[in-house]
Amino acid sequence: MAYRGDFLIGTFLRFLPVLTTVLLWTAVYVGKTDGDTIAGFDLHQMIAYLLLIHISRMFSSMPGLAGGIARDIRDGSLKKYLVQPLDMIGYLLAYRVAHKTAYIVTSALPYALLFFLAREHFGSWGGWQAMPAYALSLLFAFLIGFFFEAMIGLAGFWLLEVTSIIWIITTLNYFISGQMFPLDVLREHYPVVHAILGWLPFKYIAYFPAMVFLGKISGPQLLRELLIETAWVVMLILLTRWLYSAGLRRYSAFGG
Template sequence: MGTADLALPSRPERTFSPGTLARIYGEFVRVGFVNTIAYRLRYYTGIVTYFIYVSVYYFIWKAIYAHSASIEGFDFSHLLTYVAVGWIMRSFYYNNIDQDIANQVLEGKLAMDLIKPVNPQAMYIAQALGESVFRLVMLTAPTAVVLLLVYPVRRPASGWHLVAFLVSAVLSFFLVAAINFAVGTFAIRLKSILGLLRAKYFLLELFSGLLIPISFFPHVFQVALAFMPFQYISYIPVLLYLGKISGLGILRALGLQLFWVTAMIALGHGLWTWSSRKITIQGG
């Protein structure tokens, strides 16, 4: 796994200098990247898969916009761009931390995570980051090229909007990773969480705004979703790209996104502490 390369102290201590920390978690990023290379061929069909995702919604929206010029301030080209950029982003931020934890639990390997003198949450997120860097090169970039060639996707509203979008996309990665980690901790207490993970998968697709902009939801839902982190995964970043958020609104959007990343990391940390205490009791 490459973890053997780490110079582990003979007696695990939990305080490291910032430089050592960066080296350790940097190593996990590398491991995540390298592990993914084994599946590199799968990313070719991944491009096809993402192309199919976008195509289905392209045809649905095309049929809809044949009868109306604008819905909730989106004309067809905005909406097509919304869909395409949303899926392109997803090809980057997507990860399976929750499923990885579930597998570790099922295979009884979770103890290995607990005895490492590192923060398990940071370790899982670092590995996922390595995987996402790989996806960025092997999946996101080619998918973006194909989609831009086939469909009339709009350019970003301005240079500043592009910068804000890119920052936001990175924050999306951390938001999804933090949420997935928090969900994954439930695997420790429940026996099988595959059904739960499937439900979470569809929940995120819908409430992140990936399938349909949040402004299309009934008002009650919009109010409720404003108090949840999901729309910061896809809806807000893509609005930045489209230039539907401007000026100080950009800083406010990024600030709120950062807030939710922090909140979800804190939640995941709390859940892990709570769940791993339970293991100790059971393991006697």
């Protein structure tokens, strides 16, 4: 609060992309010549979906995680974890949980305001019975986001330069996790892409929680998706552990 002017401008600017996205989709639905829905979404559901993506990303985005791990490996400061009775992945996970909690608490108010202003778009949602599954899907979104990023960072044991991989993945992620539009939109015109993205874990970090909230995935399908997601989480955890121990065996702690 020491920089109030700065804070106000920053908050205002941060809402601009939300505004322009809503305007773009409104114009799309107004200009449509064939029916009122796109891939089963009417305008309200589409806007609700795009707003819910922000909540998903609040849990699953991990800025700086992969880059930080890769840097620690490269410049040798990784040994600060090795000389202490401390597991690096466990430490980073605890750190992220704390950081995310603080972040979510501080941004709860602006988001509450945003969702209040946009309340007319939430006419149809999953209802309270969908909320336990929604909470679980957000928790899993966090875990998948964390362990996937950690895995990329650990690739730094073998590769000298991972920042470019991070760039590519961040860019791709925007599309393949369903942040631009619900992945269902692809089904009609790009069925192959749609099928592939359905099998990848990225949809769980943005698309899936929003769909659960809207009640578009429910019943047996929800159960199946949650099971697959659990399998992904377990697999990513195991893979990260394995990469970490395999990496430590090659690691020679240069520099200091």
